[in-house]
Amino acid sequence: MIFEQIATGGCQSYLLGCSDTHSGVLIDPAMPQIDHYVGLAAREGLRIRYVIDTHTHADHFSASRELAKLLKAPVVMHRLSPAPYADFRLADGEILRVGNMRLQALHTPGHTRDSLCLIAEDRVFTGDTLLIGGTGRTDLPTGDPEALYDSLFNIVLKLAPDTTVYPGHDYKGRSHTTIAAEIETNPRLQNRDRGAFVAMMQHLDLAAPTHLTEALRTNMSGGKTVAQLLSDAASVIAFVSMQDLKARVENGDPGFVVLDVREKDAYEAGHIAGARHLPRGQLELRVNHDLPDPTRRIIVVCEFGYISTLAAATLRELGFAQATALDGGMKAWRDASWPLTTGPLS
Numbered sequence: 606m607i608f609e610q611i612a613t614g615g616c617q618s619y620l621l622g623c624s625d626t627h628s629g630v631l632i633d634p635a636m637p638q639i640d641h642y643v644g645l646a647a648r649e650g651l652r653i654r655y656v657i658d659t660h661t662h663a664d665h666f667s668a669s670r671e672l673a674k675l676l677k678a679p680v681v682m683h684r685l686s687p688a689p690y691a692d693f694r695l696a697d698g699e700i701l702r703v704g705n706m707r708l709q710a711l712h713t714p715g716h717t718r719d720s721l722c723l724i725a726e727d728r729v730f731t732g733d734t735l736l737i738g739g740t741g742r743t744d745l746p747t748g749d750p751e752a753l754y755d756s757l758f759n760i761v762l763k764l765a766p767d768t769t770v771y772p773g774h775d776y777k778g779r780s781h782t783t784i785a786a787e788i789e790t791n792p793r794l795q796n797r798d799r800g801a802f803v804a805m806m807q808h809l810d811l812a813a814p815t816h817l818t819e820a821l822r823t824n825m826s827g828g829k830t831v832a833q834l835l836s837d838a839a840s841v842i843a844f845v846s847m848q849d850l851k852a853r854v855e856n857g858d859p860g861f862v863v864l865d866v867r868e869k870d871a872y873e874a875g876h877i878a879g880a881r882h883l884p885r886g887q888l889e890l891r892v893n894h895d896l897p898d899p900t901r902r903i904i905v906v907c908e909f910g911y912i913s914t915l916a917a918a919t920l921r922e923l924g925f926a927q928a929t930a931l932d933g934g935m936k937a938w939r940d941a942s943w944p945l946t947t948g949p950l951s
């Protein structure tokens with residue numbers, strides 16, 4: 606078996622392949638590692654046949670949809686998954702054949718209603734059902750401590766004791782464990798009484814994961830994260846450095862338009878000499894009037910450099926082939942004490 610474990614902070618994802626046929630799968634891929642997974646699969650000569658999410662993640666951004674598009678492989682999830690982009694939905698006990706490798710899905714609700722564990726040969730990928738020295742939490746949407754009790758004690762812990770466990774998370778740098786080790790030492794599994802387990806899970810009092818709302822929104826809908834939206838916009842435009850723009854302004858270079866897309870008050874409080882003002886919210890409405898020459902070189906500026914990136918990408922889409930954005934923003938410009946002009950619109 607070809608096997609790679611890839612950690613993104615505490616999130617664990619896995620590349621798994623059949624060494625005979627070089628067919629493979631990705632399990633729980635995370636957004637920041639997209640290029641890494643594609644590179645690893647290429648290095649191993651693997652063709653990815655399935656991209657699998659063990660459940661709807663609430664704490665990080667799943668890369669399944671992006672990778673599925675990139676690798677032309679279906680997204681696989683449990684049939685109860687709310688994700689509209691899941692192309693292939695598994696039921697309990699069903700098997701995926703990947704070359705000569707077989708991956709069996711076990712429905713193990715509790716952490717979420719759509720949680721799966723995946724068995725491949727001598728190992729099980731437990732998602733957030735069973736962690737090393739812990740279990741998934743049950744206080745997030747669709748979590749259910751009673752269901753987790755059944756999934757753990759009646760399904761996962763009944764697997765062969767020497768089965769290697771690869772969890773969906775580990776924050777302490779550990780990579781794997783075994784069923785026997787968890788039965789023996791996992792503090793959450795020591796009291797096998799259902800009521801005691803449920804009470805324990807209900808009183809963990811955990812902080813909400815960072816990005817909870819955004820992770821649920823994007824993982825449940827297939828929509829983009831804000832970072833993705835910005836990165837997509839950044840990939841279709843060029844940037845101009847702050848030093849370069851300052852030098853051009855000082856030299857009175859007339860070969861470009863500085864377009865300030867902040868709101869009126871911010872613009873009037875201090876802008877780059879000669880900057881034109883066109884707020885982002887009115888860009889599409891006023892563009893034909895304010896920027897009649899689509900061949901003009903435009904340098905878009907905003908407060909932090911994010912909105913200007915989106916605005917420059919929109920201008921490119923509208924045909925302004927020389928629209929660029931400032932690599933930085935007016936905040937950095939002010940922090941550097943570089944010259945500003947105040948007053949009304951120019």
Ligand SMILES: [Fe+2]
Nearest residue numbers: 661662663733
């Ligand atoms: Fe999770």
